[in-house]
Amino acid sequence: MKHIILLGDGMADWPCEELGGKTLLQYADTPHLDWLARNGKNGLLQTVQKGFHPGSEVANSSILGYDQNIVYEGRGPLEAASIGVELADDDLALRCNLVCLEGDLLKNHSCGRLETEEGDILIRFLQEKLGSEKIHFYTGVQYRHLLVIKGGNKHLRCTPPHDIPLKPWREHMLQAECHEAEETAQLLTDLILRSQELLAYHPLNIERQERGLDPANCIWPWGGGYRPKMKPLTETYPQIKSGAVITAVDLIRGIGRYAGLNVIHVPGATGLWDTDYRGKANAAIDALRTKDFVYLHVEACDEAGHDGDMQLKLNCIENIGHMLVAPILEEVGKWNEPVAIALLPDHPTPVHYRTHTAEPVPFCIYYPGIEPDDVLTFDEVAAKEGTYGLLEGDGFIREFMNI
Secondary structure: EEEEEEEEOOOOEOOOOHOOEOOHHHHOOOOOHHHHHHHHHHEEEEEEOOOOOOOOOHHHHHHOOOHHHOOOHHHHHHHHHHHHOOOOEEEEEEEEEEEEEOOEEEEOOOOOOOOHHHHHHHHHHHHHHOOOOOOEEEEEOOEEEEEEEOOOOEEOOOOOOOHHOOEHHHHHEEEEOOHHHHHHHHHHHHHHHHHHHHHHHOHHHHHHOOOOOOOEEEEEEEEEEOOOOOHHHHHHHHOOEEEEEOOOOOHHHHHHHHHHOEOOOOOOOOOOOOOOHHHHHHHHHHHHOOOOOEEEEEEEHHHHHHOOOOOOOHHHHHHHHHHHHHHHHHHHOOOOEEEEEEOOOOOOOOOOOOOOOOOOOEEEEEOOOOOOOOOOOOOOOOOHHHHEEEEOHHHHHHHHHOO
């Protein structure tokens, strides 16, 4: 039996008064998601271990069964793996957002819509002006980039920028958690302030502002750590002889690489609301023809949640159902070899909160011949009545892979 996980990043939400007290999953038109729930078994999954921030790096690696107390090193090293940057043992790798500041406030964590080509221009510029043997900036995707500090200390308190939209940024500047990290904290603080001076008058930002777009006028390093020690999935689950990850997000590609999965790039996959859902579905179908396991990640709902855009998030949820889940169900239903399908978010990103939360998320598992439970719809409320109950740790992936 083959296995595929369909992951809607940030898809879960809170009840909304505007929707009559329903969550977005309850309100949206999701016949194909509901079909999986109605014909499979359901439950809730605690994807964020106690004591950890509800970041996508924590939630997605937890879904794959990794104990955060053993593997967690922050987002930076995962971004490095994704873009092919080899880290030395003393390299501190940090996720480096290009953000938009507006006076004392962090207007947004992503500069609105920043294309990768624009980000590359600015990151190369920063490397030329601020880079050294100790400091290196690397281009990632869109607003998500990488900063590596040789000999840096990881014991820093860093606020993810998507946690503080429209809030004062100075009070959230990174801080050392111990005396040994003070030098690194001061270095990074200096880089942040100098980046503001350099980016404010960069021609690309001036041109963006003339077009009514947000400037990328500051770096925001966070999620730093060293190279993690992650055991490939093939060594844990004999059912997986070969696997693939499909995503437009560097972070998830990095997790996939450390997990021993082949990274598949899909033209038109943007990591935003306008991603090519059908292209991702086709890529997943093609991958399943030759591989045992596919992790298909879609970022769109999470970005809509960070933007606080309810209608956009509803559209993204419906697009996942109509343009991604539906063609996969139709195709694999014709195959002689059965395919087990799991559907879930990694964490909620409520539109009225605009950042991640740590509540358990709904999940369902379907495969030909499974005896369904009594759940009829895929959503946060219905999943509470599912057969699986509440799973934690590696409970979900072990249940899924033991089919």
